[in-house]
Amino acid sequence: MVTTTPLFTGVRGAQLAGRASLIDCDPFPARLGDQEPFRNLITAMESALDLRHHRPGTLPPLAPYLHEHTAGRIGSLARLIRQAAITALVDGTERITKTTLHAIRLDHLAEQHYQPRTQRRSRNTSTS
DSSP, X not given: OGGGSGGGOHHHHHHHHHHOOOOOOOOOOSOBTTXXXXXXXHHHHHHTOOOTTOOTTSSGGGHHHHHHHHTTOHHHHHXXXXXXXXXXXXXXXXXXOHHHHXXXXXXXXXXXXXXXXXXXXXXXXXXX
């Protein structure tokens, strides 16, 4: 936990600790009963995109992939979609695809968590 590191010790650490609010956030659920909060969040984020060639409704079907890829973290998802939008503007496509999303590096927590299903299978199989 960050509060037990040298970052919050000493005079400067005390000043920083006095200005910081610790927020403990669990992953956003993919499903909650009959609801799909993560998919709804993706839909809301997608509606804020202003990309000429992006078809609304293309990101919500990727909810299972995005939830796994971001470890269900809202911040990781927001950074991923924002960086994908920037990439789409820079490369001129002005649309977000799964390929675009997959090419973007995420924060450390999400990167550590994400292991594609094909990698998991290959780790469990041995070759002769």
